[in-house]
Amino acid sequence: MxxxxxxxxxxxxxxxxxxxxxxxxEIPFDxxxxxxxxxxxxxxxxxxxxxxxLEQVFILISGECKILFEDNKExxxxxxxxxxxxxxxxxxxxxxxxxxxxxxVLLVLASLHYSEDDYIRDxxxxxxxVDKKEK
Ligand code: TYD
Numbered sequence: 001m002x003x004x005x006x007x008x009x010x011x012x013x014x015x016x017x018x019x020x021x022x023x024x025x026e027i028p029f030d031x032x033x034x035x036x037x038x039x040x041x042x043x044x045x046x047x048x049x050x051x052x053x054l055e056q057v058f059i060l061i062s063g064e065c066k067i068l069f070e071d072n073k074e075x076x077x078x079x080x081x082x083x084x085x086x087x088x089x090x091x092x093x094x095x096x097x098x099x100x101x102x103x104x105v106l107l108v109l110a111s112l113h114y115s116e117d118d119y120i121r122d123x124x125x126x127x128x129x130v131d132k133k134e135k
Contacts, residue, residue, distance in 0.1 A: 001069060001071045001073070001074060001076060001093065002071070002088075002089070002090030002091070002092070002093060003069060003076065003078075003087060003088065003089055003090070003093070004087070004088040005085060005086075005087055005088075006021075006026050006027075006057065006085070006086040006087065006088055007084070007085060008020070008021055008026055008059075008084045008085065008086055009084075010084040017083075017084070019083060019084045021057075021059075021086065021109075026086070027057055027086075027109055028055070028088060029055050029111040030111065031109045031110070031111070032110060032111060032112050032113050033109075033110040033112065033113055033114060034107065034108065034109055034110065035107075035108050035110070036061070036105055036106060036107045036108065037097070037105070037106040037108070038104060038105040038106070040065075040097075040100035040104065041100070042099065042100055042101070042102075044098070044100070045096055045097065045098040046096070046097045046098075047067070047095040047096045047097045048094075048096055048121065048123075049094070049095070049119050049120060049121045049126075050091075050092055050093055050094045050095070050119075050120045050126045050129070050130075051091050051092070051093075051118050051119060051120070052091060052092070052117075052118050052119075052120060052129070053091050053112065053118055054091060054110060054111060054112050054118050055088070055089070055090055055091060055110070055111040055112075056088075056089045056108050056109065056110050056111070057086050057087065057088050057089070057108070057109040058080070058086065058087045058089060058106060058107070058108055059083065059085075059086045059087075059106075059107045059108075059109070060080035060081065060082070060083060060104065060105070060106055060107075061083050061105040061106070061107050062083065062103050062104060062105045063081075063100070063101040063102065063103035063104030063105065064079065064080060064081040064099070064100075064101045064104060065080050065097055065098065065099055065100040065101065065104045065106060066078065066079050066080070066097070066098055066099040067080065067095055067096065067097050067098075068095065068096045068098070069089070069093050069094070069095050070093065070094040070095075071092060071093050071094075071130055072092075072127070072130035072131055072133075072134055080106070092129060092130050092133055094123065094126050
């Protein structure tokens with residue numbers, strides 16, 4: 001699956017921690033957009049889509065949550081709880097985010113501006129998209 005854990009450097013001293021990431025260094029694309037998700041009730045699930053071209057990096061700035069990822073071969077559940085660990089997510093991956101703690105803030109860095117045309121929101125359409133990509 002086109003997922004890659006990115007270990008970010010944490011500069012830690014008696015004042016606390018600082019973590020950084022730079023375009024074309026830790027982040028393997030030019031960042032065109034950022035967005036963040038917070039205030040999600042623990043019982044709520046979001047996502048339910050894949051992207052055709054978009055590349056993303058997910059960073060859980062605070063709290064914890066889980067994300068289920070799926071491509072045409074496998075499913076993976078990743079438990080996010082470390083703000084110094086980022087996850088690169090390539091195109092063609094279905095995702096469902098859930099299990100948010102009250103203090104969870106999920107930051108997403110994106111390679112493209114927002115475009116609804118890049119979304120695949122129908123699961124069967126996603127399956128067809130990734131099967132076709134494989135051939
Ligand atoms: P969506 O990506 O569907 O959220 P999630 O995957 O967390 O369930 O986005 C929710 C709404 O926000 C949807 O109407 C599209 C809009 N939106 C933007 O306008 N710009 C953005 O950059 C993003 C990510 C979403």
